[in-house]
Amino acid sequence: MDFGLSFEQQALVDSLEEFCKRELYPHESLVEELRYVPAEIKQEIRRKSRDAGFEGMNLPEEWGGAGLDKQTKMEAERVLGKPSSPLSQCMNRGVTGILFKCKGEQIEEYLLPAIRGERKDAFALTEPGAGSDARGIVTKAERNGNGWVINGVKQFISAADIADFIILIAVSGVDDTPKGPRKRFTAFLLDKSLPGLRVEPMKSIVTRGYNPTMVYLDNVRVPDSKILGEEGQGFNTANEWLYDGRVALSAHCVGRAERIFDMTKEWAGSRKAFGKTIGEFQGVGFKVANMAVDIKLGDLMVKEAAWKMDNGLMDRTAASMVNYYCSEMVFRVADNAVQIFGGMGLMEDFPIQRFWRDARIERIWEGTSEIHQDLIAKDILRPYRQ
Structure with missing residues (x-):
């Protein structure tokens, strides 16, 4: 390797x-x-x-x-x-990645304009009552003639305010299975200009400029041609690029941690107190050492995850492990940086406070840390279940 x-x-x-x-x-x-x-x-x-x-x-x-x-x-x-x-x-x-499921006229209408940068998409899955529990979504798409009527609310949808169309997951029916009734999910391509579709901003303290939104759907009507992939295969369609997204998030966390660390090293190595640099005090030096080790481990985990994807070896456990570790890691690094910068770390004139705030969301989106821990534990212990 x-x-x-x-x-x-x-x-x-x-x-x-x-x-x-x-x-x-x-x-x-x-x-x-x-x-x-x-x-x-x-x-x-x-x-x-x-x-x-x-x-x-x-x-x-x-x-x-x-x-x-x-x-x-x-x-x-x-x-x-x-x-x-x-x-x-x-x-x-x-x-x-999910847009590569476009077919027929969808390629000219959505995929190619998105590739050329002429149209931007947003992905809408999360709802007020369904965050980490994605299968708890209730936004409903009901059959109406040769089309669908969609009603519901989506929450925390990134970049829907600047998007031209939305890739939306809705419940399109219920299947009877050996384990009981099971919702059927379908992905739809929705132009923001559709009657009944409304996007409202949410004011967040993190990632300012890459803003979360609410998406309201009130009797939004679309034909069958707006289904992305196959009807009832919405989660399967989305899951095909889920691992890629989790590893990319982890890579982002490593990069952000590296930038924070570069600024922190310079501060710890030049800021003086009691006649010597603050990095010479064990309380600060140990934090610097821990940051270096954290970043190194995160970088290696991302590299291994990328290697697994290239070789068709990636699975749910590995994707959750790298996502969980790196999202927790960047917050530890940012928090240590604030402590080392002291009061200046919380001043708006310094970017450290922004890194600290933005690092907090990494432990929530793409699956909360608790959800990833739960998935990892379930996968590890599955062979021991009776």
Whole structure:
């Protein structure tokens, strides 16, 4: 298992990191203040990232992308975890994996425009009464002639405010199974302009500019042609790219932790108290050591997870392990950084407080830490059940 980067891989990582430092970092304070990315900045980042060769880099070759293997992709995602999320989202790196289920006219209407960056999607699964328990969703799609009528509410939907269409999971019926009635889930493609579909902002203290929203559906009517994948296969369709999303989140956590650590090292190595640098005190030095070990382990877990995906060995347990560890890790790193920076760590003039706040959400989205712990334990102990 060789995790060393080739010359080409290292060149991509280095050029991407330089791009982020030059084109994204300078706008972070403004986006934090405004809670959105101004249109002119968004267009400038998009243009410059295209000129730099990053356009569609996560796409497979058959759709015009670079066809990166998972190892290279996750190295790139690690770098893209360092800048503010709404700014990195301005780079059109590819599309939501589930969109490759588009077929027929959907390809021209949704997939290709999304690949070209002309249309943006949002994924709507979570509901007020169904967060980690995704199968508890109640948003209902009822058959009506040759189409469907959808009613319900979605919550914490990222980027629906700036999306052009929404990939939505709804209950489309109930199947009788040996274990009793079981909901049937279907994925739909919904244009935001549809009558009865309304998006409302939620004011969050984290990831400002990459905002959560409420999505309300009141008798939204769509034809069969808006089903993504097959009717009743919504979860299967989504699960095919779930592992990729969890490992990408983990890579982002490692990248963000690295950026926090770089700033913390400099502070601990130069800030003086009682005649010496604060890093010379064990109370601070041990925190620095723990941060270094945490980041190293997270990086290795992401690399192993990417290797498993490249070799068809990824499973639910491994995906939950890397997600759980890295999301907890970045918060520990951020929390230690605040402690080392002291009062300055909580001042808005310093980015540490933003990293600290933003790190908190990593333990919730893509599955809470508790859900991942539960999945890991169930998978490990399954052979011992009677």
